[in-house]
Amino acid sequence: MKSCLVVDDSRVVRKVARRIAEDLGFSCIEAEDGKQAYEACQKSMPDAILLDWNMPVMSGIEFLEKLRQMEGGSYPKVVFCTTENNVAHIKRALQAGANEYIMKPFDSEIIENKFRQVGLIEG
Amino acid sequence: MLWQERFELNTMRLTDFDIYRDLLKEKSGLIITQDKIYLLESRLGPVAKKWGYPGLEALTLALQGAPKPELVNDVVEAMTTNETSFFRDTRPFDQFKAVILPKIMEKRAATKKIRIWCAAASSGQEPYSLVMILEEMKAKLPGWKVEILATDISNDILAQARQGVYTQFEVQRGLPIQMLMTHFVQDGDKWQISDAVKKQVTFQKFNLLDNMSALGRFDIIFCRNVLIYFDEPTKRGVLERMAKQCENDGFLLLGGAETVLGITEEWRLLPEQRGLYVRKDSPHLTTAPAVSKTASA
Ligand SMILES: C[S@@+](CC[C@H](N)C(=O)[O-])C[C@H]1O[C@@H](n2cnc3c(N)ncnc32)[C@H](O)[C@@H]1O
Numbered sequence: 001m002k003s004c005l006v007v008d009d010s011r012v013v014r015k016v017a018r019r020i021a022e023d024l025g026f027s028c029i030e031a032e033d034g035k036q037a038y039e040a041c042q043k044s045m046p047d048a049i050l051l052d053w054n055m056p057v058m059s060g061i062e063f064l065e066k067l068r069q070m071e072g073g074s075y076p077k078v079v080f081c082t083t084e085n086n087v088a089h090i091k092r093a094l095q096a097g098a099n100e101y102i103m104k105p106f107d108s109e110i111i112e113n114k115f116r117q118v119g120l121i122e123g
Numbered sequence: 124m125l126w127q128e129r130f131e132l133n134t135m136r137l138t139d140f141d142i143y144r145d146l147l148k149e150k151s152g153l154i155i156t157q158d159k160i161y162l163l164e165s166r167l168g169p170v171a172k173k174w175g176y177p178g179l180e181a182l183t184l185a186l187q188g189a190p191k192p193e194l195v196n197d198v199v200e201a202m203t204t205n206e207t208s209f210f211r212d213t214r215p216f217d218q219f220k221a222v223i224l225p226k227i228m229e230k231r232a233a234t235k236k237i238r239i240w241c242a243a244a245s246s247g248q249e250p251y252s253l254v255m256i257l258e259e260m261k262a263k264l265p266g267w268k269v270e271i272l273a274t275d276i277s278n279d280i281l282a283q284a285r286q287g288v289y290t291q292f293e294v295q296r297g298l299p300i301q302m303l304m305t306h307f308v309q310d311g312d313k314w315q316i317s318d319a320v321k322k323q324v325t326f327q328k329f330n331l332l333d334n335m336s337a338l339g340r341f342d343i344i345f346c347r348n349v350l351i352y353f354d355e356p357t358k359r360g361v362l363e364r365m366a367k368q369c370e371n372d373g374f375l376l377l378g379g380a381e382t383v384l385g386i387t388e389e390w391r392l393l394p395e396q397r398g399l400y401v402r403k404d405s406p407h408l409t410t411a412p413a414v415s416k417t418a419s420a
Contacts, residue, residue, distance in 0.1 A: 101300040
């Protein structure tokens, strides 16, 4: 089973995202901020990361930059999932190594679509 | 009896329903059944209002006389379903890139011209997706001229397509983020497709029930998710007239729930390629490579 790390400081968003990812066949772990996410990745690299931008302690973009420098850190497919919806943010995320980008609000169809595009699910 | 229950439940009289059913079938091929009365009512209310009729009954009466073509047109347009998305279903666009273009480029190496027809283009996502693929392959297409004609029965939806402005929701359905960055400009909470993409598509009103010969001949025809609304004789008519507009080595793509099987002999499924058809006299049928087990689902 593929694994998905859901990183968001909102419990509600984590819950919704987790449900969607689980329905797509992923086993999920949650992190409340970039730091927790980083620690989770040190323990074990997930296949997918759904990543919020603005979080206390460590932001999504900081986490991503760190992740891509970790050993094995180029492996996870990172999909940003944030209310930041302007070109500058999106370009910065892509530059930092994001594979896809979702502008909130999202629904299950969008997540499924993006996961498919980055090759996390088949068909 | 169910029929009577419906009669009581719905405000529209069944004789009125017959008027709309006949009109829609004649003008656009759309088949509606009695269980869609609610849809008629909800979509035609605004049309009645626009034309200053107090309600649906008055609209129905007007349609029974000698209605203005514009009124009939509004009724037809109101009943179309325009659901679409960028790279809808993925597979047809993969086939376009990996199967169709290589074959057509081989056949047209001398003229370097390709004509594509999106026959039910809706708000433009389908033809624009094709342009974005062509842009990606630009390096392989030096000196090639690719013409894309995108048609639809609805003026309203064509106006939207020409504008090329999409909501955040629409650009997140099927469109890779890289393509959004490359081909769109953000405008408030909307996304505008670039002029460079837009100018590669010609939008034109066209009813699939009409004579197609003036459109000329095409190498590739996308006719997706429109035949599902027609009855079998109408499907057959469209498919057979389309075969005449297609070069004998050209291609036809249908929607996921559509097929030529049991409808017409003019088109054949390209072996191992779901949803991709060629003419019955197509050279691709005889030169198809030996069956490989990996491709189809
Ligand atoms: C569901 S959309 C399909 C859009 C796109 N091809 C796709 O697959 O996503 C169907 C379109 O067919 C158009 N349509 C319906 N009847 C038609 C007719 N008789 N001639 C031309 N277009 C028609 C509608 O206006 C609508 O935009």
